[in-house]
Amino acid sequence: MSASSPHGFTVVRGRGYRPEQVDARMTELNAQREAARERTAQLTRQAQEMTEEIERLHAVVAALPPQTYEALGPRAQGLLATAEAEAADLRAAAEAEAQALTEQAEEEARTLRDTAREAAARRRADAEAAAARTVETAQDHADELRAQARAQADKVVREATEALREMSRRCAALLAEQEKEQAAESDATDRELAAQEAACDARVADLDERGQHVLADARRQHAEAEEWARHRHEDAVAQGEELLAQARVREEAIARETERVLREHAEQGDELKQHMAHVRASLAALTGRTSDAAPTLPAQQSTSTQD
Secondary structure, eight states, X not given: OOOBOTTSOBEETTTEEOHHHHHHHHHHHHXXXXXXXXXXXXXXXXXXXXXXXXXXXXXXXXXXXXXXXXXXXXXXHHXXXXXXXXXXXXXXXXXXXXXHHHHHXXXXXXXXXXXXXXXXXXXXXHHHHHHHHHHHHHHHHHHHHHHHHHHHHHHHHHXXXXXXXXXHHHHHHHHHHHHHHTTTSHHHHHHHHHHHHHHHHHHHHHHHHHHHHHHHHHHHHHHHHHHHXXXXXXXXXXXXXXXXXXXXXXXXHHHHHHHHHHHHHHHHHHHHHHHHHHHHHHHHHHHTOSXXXXXXXXXXXXXXXXX
């Protein structure tokens, strides 16, 4: 049964995660990051619109004669209090949303960084395990070839030894028989015996030559097996180093992207805070108060003047 990681990834091969799940999670995080950027841009536009509205109201107020709150009617005072409350609520909501976006971006960056580190560690472990398995397979194959060569050589030596023993027995029997007939057939027997001895020598030489060829072939196969195992080991090490290098490059790229996103969110958060501070200062200047307040709408000012 496959286990699951804290991020919902299915664990496979003992320690690794499924690549398609990691890619899907990365895509989801990127989408959330883009949504956060769009929301930040929207808040920035709203702050800009508020700034422009404040500037327009400044111009309207500058054209009006000076007046105090005591000169306003009850309805106008109520509208002004309502506008101030709405401005305070809007400012608090904007600050809370900006703080939430900043915290969400930081959390997503931490998650992305942790996921990248886990992926790099898994790839490094997989590369090391693959290299170890390749080396082990090559060594096993070399041992198998070496054992086969030894077994073949031992078989040839046994067969040659048995053939030599059998030939020796036949030669001994033949010599004994020839000795009995030597008195009557000395010349013919000598020639025949010489021919048989030559045949025995040729047979022995042939068997010896075959044994030497088999031993030489066994040594050659053994050398080739060791050379093959050495090449496989070198290839496995090179492949493992390449996989590790690719994992390091990927990890560094993700780390750089994470740092860039954090810097962008931090800069956007600072810009939003500066806009909000400017809005508060403009509202304070417009209402003539030192505390935070928001301007009244043009329609409300018109109504207040009529009252």
